[in-house]
Amino acid sequence: MIRPFPVIVPTPSNWAPKFPFPYDQTKDKVTPADIAAMSEMCQWYNAQYATLRAQIARLQTNRIGPDGNDFDYSRDNIAQQVDIVTGNIGQALDFLTPRVQALTQAQNPFGDNYFPIYKGEAFFKLWEQLSNVNAGILAHQPDWFTAPSVQKAQRWGSDIYRLRVCEQ
Known part of the structure; x- marks a missing residue:
């Protein structure tokens, strides 16, 4: 069912980042702000992402009329x-934006940007694609x-789920 979401109010959490290879090599670049941002984004993800994903998919189908337009x-x-749905996406973006922007982005010796915290990039890309949608x-x-942005958002959201980023 398509209905408005309640506002997420983050609470203290026991969430802690994982450091599988190669993230064990960048552990020293992960800041308390990174951990707080990821913890709060995980609270949003666990509470609302799956329903938002379903609402977007339903809307994408519902808006196609009998004439194909x-x-x-x-x-x-x-x-x-x-x-x-756009209100729910907007509310999610309002919540995610300051947290995604708080994530540390570092540069490797070749000048490429990366997120030292495990799957920080996945949340960044999910936020980016939800903005496009x-x-x-x-x-x-x-x-x-x-649809391409919807598919990419689903891909990044599935990546977060599949790799158990938000499990405590």
Whole structure:
């Protein structure tokens, strides 16, 4: 069911980062701010990500009309669904943005950026793709336009789940 989410209020947590190879080599670059940001993002992920993912998928399907067009939000209750889902994505982005931006990005000797904390990049990429999805839906872009960002968001979200990043 598509309905608005409650606001996430982070609480103290026992979450701790994992340091599998090669992250054991960058452990000294992980800051308390990285750990706090990941802990709070995991609280959001565990509480709302799966439902948000399902809402986005349902909206992507629901907005395709009988004529195959998916930009007309005035039919049925599509506008209401769009308002709720984009509101939920926007709320997620409001929560994730300061935390993603707080993550340390370092450079390797070749000048490439990386996140020293395990799967910090996955949260960054999830945040980035959710931003794209929200912008596309709000701009009435067709499903084929927003679908790649939806798929990439699902990929990064699945990566977080599959690798048990948010388990305590």
